[in-house]
Amino acid sequence: MRPGPAGVTRVVCLITVLAAVGLLPWLSGRDPALTVLRARSAEQEPTREALDAVRRDLGLEAGPLPLLGTWVSGLLHGDLGTSWVSGADILPSVVTGLQVSLALMGCSLGVALLLASSLVAPVLVRGRGSAGAVAAMLAAVPEFLLATIALLIGGVWLGWLPTSGWQGPENMVLPAVALGVPAGGLLGRLVADALPAVLGERWVELWRGAGVSRGRIAAAALRRVLPPLLPQFGMVAVGLTGGAVAVETVFAVPGIGRTALGAAKSQDLPLLQGSVLTLLALGLLTGALAALIRRRLLGPALRDAGLSLPPARPVRAHPAVPVALAALLAVTIGWGLLRDPYTVNTTVRLAAPSWAHPLGTDGLGRDVLARLGHGAASTVGTAAAICLLSLLAALVLGFLPRVTAGAADIANALPPVIVGILVAAVAGPGTGGAALAVALISWPPLAAHAAALVQEVRASSFLTAQRAIGATPWWILTRHVLPSVTAPVTRHALLRLPGIALALASLGFLGLGAQPPAPEWGLLLDESRAYVERAPWAALAPAVELALLAGLAVSGAALTRRRPETTRVRAAEEAVVGV
Numbered sequence: 001m002r003p004g005p006a007g008v009t010r011v012v013c014l015i016t017v018l019a020a021v022g023l024l025p026w027l028s029g030r031d032p033a034l035t036v037l038r039a040r041s042a043e044q045e046p047t048r049e050a051l052d053a054v055r056r057d058l059g060l061e062a063g064p065l066p067l068l069g070t071w072v073s074g075l076l077h078g079d080l081g082t083s084w085v086s087g088a089d090i091l092p093s094v095v096t097g098l099q100v101s102l103a104l105m106g107c108s109l110g111v112a113l114l115l116a117s118s119l120v121a122p123v124l125v126r127g128r129g130s131a132g133a134v135a136a137m138l139a140a141v142p143e144f145l146l147a148t149i150a151l152l153i154g155g156v157w158l159g160w161l162p163t164s165g166w167q168g169p170e171n172m173v174l175p176a177v178a179l180g181v182p183a184g185g186l187l188g189r190l191v192a193d194a195l196p197a198v199l200g201e202r203w204v205e206l207w208r209g210a211g212v213s214r215g216r217i218a219a220a221a222l223r224r225v226l227p228p229l230l231p232q233f234g235m236v237a238v239g240l241t242g243g244a245v246a247v248e249t250v251f252a253v254p255g256i257g258r259t260a261l262g263a264a265k266s267q268d269l270p271l272l273q274g275s276v277l278t279l280l281a282l283g284l285l286t287g288a289l290a291a292l293i294r295r296r297l298l299g300p301a302l303r304d305a306g307l308s309l310p311p312a313r314p315v316r317a318h319p320a321v322p323v324a325l326a327a328l329l330a331v332t333i334g335w336g337l338l339r340d341p342y343t344v345n346t347t348v349r350l351a352a353p354s355w356a357h358p359l360g361t362d363g364l365g366r367d368v369l370a371r372l373g374h375g376a377a378s379t380v381g382t383a384a385a386i387c388l389l390s391l392l393a394a395l396v397l398g399f400l401p402r403v404t405a406g407a408a409d410i411a412n413a414l415p416p417v418i419v420g421i422l423v424a425a426v427a428g429p430g431t432g433g434a435a436l437a438v439a440l441i442s443w444p445p446l447a448a449h450a451a452a453l454v455q456e457v458r459a460s461s462f463l464t465a466q467r468a469i470g471a472t473p474w475w476i477l478t479r480h481v482l483p484s485v486t487a488p489v490t491r492h493a494l495l496r497l498p499g500i501a502l503a504l505a506s507l508g509f510l511g512l513g514a515q516p517p518a519p520e521w522g523l524l525l526d527e528s529r530a531y532v533e534r535a536p537w538a539a540l541a542p543a544v545e546l547a548l549l550a551g552l553a554v555s556g557a558a559l560t561r562r563r564p565e566t567t568r569v570r571a572a573e574e575a576v577v578g579v
Contacts, residue, residue: 010406014284017410020422021276022071024269026064027426033060035267036084058084071273080274085266090274093259098278100166101248101255104179105240107172111180112187112236119188123195124218138185142502143243144509145546147178147250148525148532148539156533164252175251179243183236190232194225227297234290235412238283245417246506250529257417261510264421272425279418287412325552329376332545336373341366341519350535360537362527368541371519376545378514379521382435383501390443390500391493395486397443398450408444416441416503420512431520434513438503442496449492453485498549505546521546 025032033054034046044050055061059070074081080090115138154174155163161173198204198221207217245257252258260275262268335358345365353360359368397404420437427433507513508522516523521542528539 008406009403010409013407013410017280017414018072018277019068021273021280022068023064024273024422024425025060025067032058032269035269038267075277080277081270083268083271085268085271090271093271094256094274094278097254097256097259097275098282100253101241101244101257104172104175104244104248104253104255105237107176108179108183108240108244109237111176112184115181115184116188116191119185120192120195123192123199124221139182139189141182141185141547142246142506143178143182144246144250144506144522144525145502145543146181147175147247148529148543150174150178151250152532152536152539156536166253171251171253175247175253178247178250179240182243183240186236187233190229191222191225194229195221198224223297227294230290230294230297234287237286237290238412238415241279241283241286241415241418243415243417245415245421246510249510260418260421261512264425265511267425269425272421276418276422280414283414283418284410287409322552325548329545329548329552332369333373333376336369336371337377339367339370339373341370341374342517343367350531350538352535353537359541360535362524362535362538363531368524368538371524372521372541372545375519375521375524375542378431378518379501379504379508380497382431382504383497386435386439386442386500386504387493387497389439390446390496391490393443394446394450394489394493395482397447398454398485398489401447401451401455404447404451408447411441411444414441416507417510417512420507420510424512429512429515431514431518434504434507437507437512438500442500442503445496446489446493450485450489453488454481457481457484498552501549502546505542 020027025035031051033051036054036058037044037046037050059067062070071081078091080094082089083093151163151174154161162171163174165171199217201224204217204221207220241257244255245261247253248255248258249261256275256278260272260279263272263275343366345361347365348357348361349363349365351357351361351365357367357369359372362368362371416438419440420434423433423437424430427436504513505520505522505525508520509526510522511526514520514523516527524542525539528535528542532539
């Protein structure tokens with residue numbers, strides 16, 4: 001059987017990613033021999049003889065393509081090469097880091113399932129209800145932000161749990177909570193919001209009339225709900241992979257994500273190759289496992305036809321909530337823009353909030369409010385540009401769903417942090433690299449939404465009438481299809497704006513985005529970690545702003561979501577916009 005366009009695209013994209021990882025020593029634009037020499041001995045002069053010796057030692061004289069072939073051949077034999085910095089075999093380091101990360105992800109998944117179960121149980125008991133705004137808010141909080149708050153409260157203020165290291169089970173608690181709470185909020189919201197519509201279907205009424213127990217009905221309803229949602233569950237697991245990089249960094253956990261980040265910063269490219277390849281394989285395996293479980297749950301009868309859920313009810317929010325959040329953000333940002341974010345005054349370093357410095361000062365005596373306001377301008381502005389590019393790409397790719405589906409699968413398997421590490425290894429850390437990393441993987445949800453709308457509009461009866469009266473394809477495209485698709489996808493893109501801003505902040509937090517002294521939100525959080533115990537307000541200020549932004553996204557989505565006219569588009573929109 002010949003592979004379809006989606007399969008071909010998937011293979012091409014996967015080969016491209018593997019080639020990019022294999023050619024990192026050459027794509028970085030730096031002389032690999034010079035990088036190795038600096039890593040081995042920073043004092044040694046980079047003479048021609050010394051560089052030639054390094055090239056001979058590593059086999060770099062053959063050039064990029066033979067080096068890529070050697071790397072791929074080593075992969076097939078289970079050999080990831082040796083570290084440029086330590087000279088040790090990479091495979092044991094990657095395996096050790098992977099074991100730690102898998103243990104952390106397992107505990108995080110347990111936390112997520114417990115939280116999701118607590119959100120779903122009331123709906124199963126009452127047969128109605130919703131996960132509500134609380135679950136949506138939890139799902140919108142980024143892992144690195146929750147990790148910082150958990151470190152501050154549970155580790156520093158209360159002293160209940162260790163704040164770093166990996167010595168015993170107690171070291172897992174705070175990182176697992178930081179990873180598991182957002183994932184559990186999202187899983188619980190997806191299932192709990194879909195259950196009321198399923199419990200209102202005709203078969204449930206018939207089963208109750210026949211005397212079937214409530215437990216059997218609940219189990220059957222869950223089995224009915226899970227298959228359409230499993231692709232989203234797979235994306236949640238991939239999110240755990242990406243979020244683990246930031247959480248491992250916050251708590252100094254020696255996992256595979258922290259290993260990859262450290263290799264990128266030290267330019268140990270072979271170790272970076274092995275770590276990124278492992279993370280990519282973990283994401284692809286997770287997605288494939290979710291697809292396999294979905295097929296088993298559907299069974300042979302529905303496997304090819306698929307199964308869709310009745311539309312879920314959106315999260316409700318009072319109109320005053322987004323207005324209040326937007327006003328608070330606007331006042332804080334506007335007030336900060338009126339102040340100087342770069343002036344250093346060491347005499348007032350780590351000063352508490354006062355009238356002169358309403359949010360205190362940082363470790364260099366710079367005004368936190370000023371840096372918060374100016375950082376918002378750059379972060380949100382960059383996010384808006386990414387949003388616009390993703391929207392334009394989605395409107396084009398939405399007409400080519402069979403071709404772009406494979407590329408979307410690969411993009412969905414790559415969290416922003418992993419792409420950010422790769423881009424930083426090639427172009428160096430910076431705002432442009434972080435924006436490129438987020439843009440490369442932000443288009444699939446919008447493209448899937450556009451494709452669903454294009455399919456529905458093309459199948460509508462009024463377009464059949466237009467063709468019957470002789471309307472040209474260009475007329476139909478510009479006067480009917482595009483206007484019907486552009487408005488809802490544009491609203492979807494606007495709802496994704498805060499999420500893109502949070503992704504940029506996470507890259508800045510990891511040192512992959514904006515660099516000091518830029519006043520970027522993620523960078524502010526990273527800089528404040530060193531003195532979080534002495535000056536918690538410096539860390540809490542950007543954390544609260546990010547939480548307000550997430551709350552604005554959730555409450556704004558509840559008020560601006562509009563229902564498409566037909567059931568098929570409504571279900572498609574709920575599937576791609578509801579998360």
